[in-house]
Amino acid sequence: MTFESPHIRVKDLNVHIGGNHILKNINIDIPDKKLTSFIGPSGCGKTTLLKTFNRLLDRNKDVQIDGQVLVDGENIYGKDIEVTSMRQKMGLLSQRPFPLPMSIYDNIAYGPRLHGTTKKKELDVLVEHYLTATGLWDEVKDRLNGSAARLSIGQQQRLCLARGLAVEPEIILGDEPTSALDPISTQKIEELFLQLKDKYTLVLVTHILRQARRLSDYIAFLYMGEIIEFGPTEDILLRPKEKLTQEYVKGYIS
């Protein structure tokens, strides 16, 4: 399945880690301002694929990446690419929240400060804006200078989302962002993702089928490093064409 002007286009991507062929001939178009989910059994390469999108993967040792990942038509593995500004376009939410070792305020201000916003007043406005956008403002406004590590895990994950939004990304990558959270925090993150769909392109790795169903517009099913099937949510979950996809969504393989 292809799109006319996808936000991310992956072309003939192959990844080897330490001699193992982890991702095999990946071709996929991630549509603009939609939520696309990667589903598949653990170890099938979902995280690896996600990390090729913001070039975090090639920081690891023994990684060989062949093929292209085009973001807005530009190959991010090309020669003249500026990795830092490219990464800035992509927010990242990891499996567990990792607040930076500083205050709540500084976590949000970290990115804007790096990119040139230094005036206290402007930062104050940004911090309030993004904490409000993630529903944290009322919960933390009295302890902005307290350590971010003291927040609950669910609050930390929303802080990480706010921190990512504060650098004005175009794409948000989530690697099972709710897997460490309680049901209520999970629901809050899911609601935020649904709101963000209007403005951002979202890519979500999940192994929870119901979550994929609630949130996604498109779903890609990965198995053993290959994309088996990609299509609109309903097609993949209710009318899968491939036998492997059928078995996975029915719960025969996991």
Added chain:
Amino acid sequence: MSYKIRLLKDRLSANIFLELSLFSILTVVLIGYGLYYKSSPILQQDTLWHLLSSTEWKPFKNEFGFFSYIIGSLAVTGIAIIIALPLSLLCAIYIAEYAPHRIRQILVPLIDLLSGIPPVVYGVWGVLTIVPYIGDHIAPHFVDYSSGYCALAGGIVLAVMVFPLIVSILLEVFDTVPKELKEASLSLGATEWETTRKVVLKKSVPGIIAATVLGISRAIGETLAVLMVCGNLPMIPHSLFDSVYPLPALIANNYGDMMSIPMYESALMLSALILFVIIFIFNAISRLILYRIENRS
């Protein structure tokens, strides 16, 4: 039958390990007590404060002031840490955050090797290279005369000796910083250096302190190499190029001689006790910090 033997072995070995650790703790306690016992005569003669603050060292007149020796120890240790810490930090940052895996695999064993070289080798190296270089080329720019056997020479030799220790602790500390934390910073558009400075170093502050304190306690107790290059004159140094006489050198040079002087042995034992207490406290502090770091989730 064989099951019982295995059970017995299990119990025995568990006990042996317990006893061995108790034994090593007991040794430390015994050494501490022994030193205290041996130094108690001089502590009864003079107050501790007087002994620590007086510069008069005249064994024949029964006067034992440790101040010059303490200053000597602090001077060489201070110089050593001032030189070694920035270098160790840069080296450890390079290895942990920048070096390709292959280079790391070469550098780390090399640095470990450095810490296995016997102190006397460092001492000889100091005498052959550092001392003459300071005496001929550096000191003349600053002072009228220096033999080169001086606080700076001791500090430099010590710096080289504590460098591998500090680097290897720092490497362990940096490795406890989660990869995902660095990735979080990078994904906000930070460069590797910004990430190292604002996240990795910040997260590692307690570990850096621990490494420094451990380096200090290693440096302050180092004897032979320092003794060979410091000049060993009990005086308060006025510049980097004056001789100093650190505490360990005092003990090593004099224990066994002049034991006919009544309080002499007791005085030397007191200086050993001072060193012992300083090193014990410093080690305890840094171990505690490192233990905390390893156990934070």
